Amino acid sequence: MREKVIRGHKAVGGKTEGEALVSKDAICWLKTLDARGLVVDSENNLYGESIAGKIFVFPTGKGSTAGSLKLYELAIDGYAPKAIVNSQADSVTLSGAILGKIPMVHKFDVDPTEVIETGDKVIVDGDAGMIKIVKLR
Amino acid sequence: MQLTVEEQRILNGEQGEVLRQFMELLVSMGECYDAPRLIPVNNAHITSVSIAHLRKGGRKIIDSIINSELHFKVFTTVNCLATDCTQWQELGISEEETIKQAEVVDGLRKIGAIASFTCAPYLVGNIPRVGEHIAWGEASAVIYANSVFGARTNPEGTPSGLASALIGKTPLYGLHLDENRVGQFAVRVETKLEDPTEYGALALFGGATHPELIPVFMDLPWYINWDGLKAMSCSLHPTSSAKMFHAIGITPEARTEDQAFGGRKPIDTIDFGNKELEDTIQSLNTATTARVSWIAIGCPHCSISEVSDIVRLLNGRKVSHDVSLWVFTTRPVKAMADRMGLTEAIEKAGGRIACETCLELFTEQAIKNLGFQSQPLTTNSTLLAWSLPRFKLHGLKVHYGRLKQCIDAAVSGTWR
Numbered sequence: 001m002r003e004k005v006i007r008g009h010k011a012v013g014g015k016t017e018g019e020a021l022v023s024k025d026a027i028c029w030l031k032t033l034d035a036r037g038l039v040v041d042s043e044n045n046l047y048g049e050s051i052a053g054k055i056f057v058f059p060t061g062k063g064s065t066a067g068s069l070k071l072y073e074l075a076i077d078g079y080a081p082k083a084i085v086n087s088q089a090d091s092v093t094l095s096g097a098i099l100g101k102i103p104m105v106h107k108f109d110v111d112p113t114e115v116i117e118t119g120d121k122v123i124v125d126g127d128a129g130m131i132k133i134v135k136l137r
Numbered sequence: 138m139q140l141t142v143e144e145q146r147i148l149n150g151e152q153g154e155v156l157r158q159f160m161e162l163l164v165s166m167g168e169c170y171d172a173p174r175l176i177p178v179n180n181a182h183i184t185s186v187s188i189a190h191l192r193k194g195g196r197k198i199i200d201s202i203i204n205s206e207l208h209f210k211v212f213t214t215v216n217c218l219a220t221d222c223t224q225w226q227e228l229g230i231s232e233e234e235t236i237k238q239a240e241v242v243d244g245l246r247k248i249g250a251i252a253s254f255t256c257a258p259y260l261v262g263n264i265p266r267v268g269e270h271i272a273w274g275e276a277s278a279v280i281y282a283n284s285v286f287g288a289r290t291n292p293e294g295t296p297s298g299l300a301s302a303l304i305g306k307t308p309l310y311g312l313h314l315d316e317n318r319v320g321q322f323a324v325r326v327e328t329k330l331e332d333p334t335e336y337g338a339l340a341l342f343g344g345a346t347h348p349e350l351i352p353v354f355m356d357l358p359w360y361i362n363w364d365g366l367k368a369m370s371c372s373l374h375p376t377s378s379a380k381m382f383h384a385i386g387i388t389p390e391a392r393t394e395d396q397a398f399g400g401r402k403p404i405d406t407i408d409f410g411n412k413e414l415e416d417t418i419q420s421l422n423t424a425t426t427a428r429v430s431w432i433a434i435g436c437p438h439c440s441i442s443e444v445s446d447i448v449r450l451l452n453g454r455k456v457s458h459d460v461s462l463w464v465f466t467t468r469p470v471k472a473m474a475d476r477m478g479l480t481e482a483i484e485k486a487g488g489r490i491a492c493e494t495c496l497e498l499f500t501e502q503a504i505k506n507l508g509f510q511s512q513p514l515t516t517n518s519t520l521l522a523w524s525l526p527r528f529k530l531h532g533l534k535v536h537y538g539r540l541k542q543c544i545d546a547a548v549s550g551t552w553r
Contacts (some may be wrong), residue, residue, distance in 0.1 A: 011169045026348060026378045030190070031528035041527055056443040060349070062378035066185040068294020072194040089169055090378065091311065093298045098165050099194070106169070 002135040006108050006115060011089045014103035017123040018082040020116050020133075021046060021054040028063030029070040029096065037079035044095040046118075055122040056081035057112055061090035071096025083124040085112050085131060105129050138167045138308070139174045140181040155205040159300035166297060176309045179211050180265050180288075181302035182258050184274030185247060185295045187219040188238045191383060195295060196241075202299065203244050210305040214253035214263045215245055216275050217438075217498045221491040227497070229399035229506035254493035257281070257367060267389050270313055272301030275439050277310040277371035277381070277520070283381035285366045287389035289313045292380050300367045307328065312380060318390060320353035320383045321344070323406040328414050330358060332539040333368035337519030338417040339409055340369040344377030346407050352377075353397045354384040361387060365441055370530070371437045372519035377401030418551035422520040424513035424534035427553070429457070429546045431509050434494050436518035443540075444474045444490075448482045456487035457550035461509075468492040488547070493549030496521060504530060515552060517543045 024045050027033075034043045037052040052074075061067060072091065080100050084093065089106040099103045103126030112131075116122060116131040121134040148164060150157040163175060185191055191199070218238055225235040233298050245484065246252065253261045256275050265271045265288035273279050274292040276505055282288045291311040293301065301307045311317055324343040330336055352373070355364075366387075373382060383391035388553040391397035434447060447464060456462045464483060466474070470494050474480045480490055496504070497520070504510055513534040522537035536543075536552040546552050 009169070011170075012165070022324045028375075031457050031524055034546060040531065043527075062348070062376050063374050064184075065279065065292045065294050065298075066190045068296050069185050069190055069192075072296070075193050078195045091166065091297065092294045094166055094169055095294045097161060098162055099296055115458045 004115065004133045004134065006104045006110055006112065006131055008108035008129050008131070010088070010126055011094055011104035011106050012102060013099065013127040015101045015125050015127070016082045016103050017121065018053060018055045020057055020118055020120040020122045021049060021051055022113055022116055022118045023058040024113060025058070026060050026062035027058045029061065029067030030064035035073070035077070037074055045066070051081045052079040054081050055083045055085060055124060057085040057116050059087040059113055061093040065092050067092040068096040068099070070103065072099040075100025077103060081127070085116065085122065085124065087111055087113060105131055138172055140164070141535055144175060144306065153205055155201050155207060156303065159303055163294055163300050163304065165404055167310065169517045170308065170310035172308035172310040174305040174309055176313065177269050177305055178270050178301050178307050179305070180263065180271040181209070181211050181213040182263060182273040182275060183213060183215045183250065183295060183298045183302060184293070186215045186241055186421060188234060189219045189240060189498050189500045191241060192392050198296060198299065199241065199244050202248050202303070204262055207248060207303055209249035211302055212251065212263070213249065213302040214251045214258040214261070216254070217256050217495045218242065218254050218493050219498050219500055220503065221494050224491065227489070228494070229503040230500060231329055231502070234500060244327060253467065255438050257467070258494065260438060260440055261467050261469045270307065272307045274298040276374040279380050280373055281367060281370035282381065283312055284383065284388050285371060289454055319351065319383065319401070320391065320397040321350035321404050322352055323403040324352050324354050326354060326356045327408050327410040330365070332541070333364045333540045334519065336361065336365040337368040337372035340372040340382070341376055341519050342409055342413055342417045342525065344373045344375070344379065347405065348377045349379065350404065351379045351428070352382045353391065353403065354382060357384045357387055362442070364440055366469060367437055367440070370518065375520060377524045382510065393489055413427060418537060421519070421535060422442045423526065423539040424552065426513065427551045429460055429515045429536065429552050430512035431461045431463070431551050432515040432543055432547050433463050433465065433521060434517055434540065434543060436495050436497060436516070436521045438495070439453045439464060439466040439470065441470050441473050444470065444479050446540060447544060448479045450541055451482065451486050451548070454486065454548045456547045460547050460550050462488035462547045464488060464490045465495050466490060466492060479530070496525065515543055515546055535543045
């Protein structure tokens, strides 16, 4: 078991931990995911996976500005990720995460989509803008 | 973040709990990006007022504004609806859903929204000036405002858009700052472009090449007008997270290459020739059968010049009896089309104009009710061709091409 701490910048405060799910591509909340948090974009590497309850790692947001409400609705319905880890937070994801009270960290000195692998355990400290990655494999 | 006395008072809840929450949202967003302060905005455009997107959470937010008797502080237009409330039955939506949508429209009226109901607010008079700080949602409109008008906005989701409309402020970060508006790579146009679909394919191709960088289009033809620029604005965001582009000699922050690239060298230069154009169009052309059943024109909403083009291309011919031709636009554009005889010409041919809505914003049930989901869609819209099969109607096949090709297909019932 190897552990690594990476430091970034607070986007949304709060502490949590869970299993990482890493998308290599930017996320369009409206179109990449369905109303239950399933990845429905067949071109995404997470096609068919559910983001619900995961530590969702992706570079940034793209596409529709309807994404803010979509993420908020996912949180209300219990399908939101536990936390969000971005290379660079976009304003659409950010306002949805603030409303949904989802801890979120971004702007690391390394690329989180490179250092975190799907299945890693990730401990998120949104307030400190810091995450700990635990490689279980 | 430095707040003024008045901003701090709102944040302390002195103007009520609802405004306090909206101020807290703006401050939290500002802090995420190390914004030094809030800046005044005098123009907002609110996204996601269609009931396809505005569900429990969204309704709760809108209702909280109405119940507090708050009113938009700035000029605020709003996006498309889930249906055209004057012909909802023809558009497949249920009476129950239409009533729900009408309730939202009524609520928006109470809080002072301009009844624009379009993804292209610039078609109905929301035209910000160069350098104006605004708070717009709707990705295609955000890109148009930043690129074509040279106004400054980050992409605002519904919550932060409402916050800015109610408070008249937005945090100073992102595309409000010069340094984040610099072009980063070049796309050299080496083929003749005329139809908006071709401009759409150009933007989709450019966006996919470097999905996180701001593209600078070089050698666009001098005659490109708002229809071409509108198609580009709507077609960049499916493949790119950039929320603006430059076009040398065309857009206001790109009078010269030096200005567009901020005095630096482009990171990359790619060519868009005839092969790239045809390959991009073919990549979205997924239908394997030639039979045409439903045609959608007007994503983003048609300008009056595009409605005129449709009538010119129909040239008095009738739409084939087994084809549905839908033209989507805004109500003010349709009012002009009515007076010009264009609506009558389209209806006489067997087509229909729908206002204030778009296929993207239809509820899934409405599309199922129309029985279209198993038939290929025919469209000139790069966004519809790209997105409908990926998210709303999985497996949907598409005929995608230039407007002339779509109108000829409407008449013959066959895609050629």
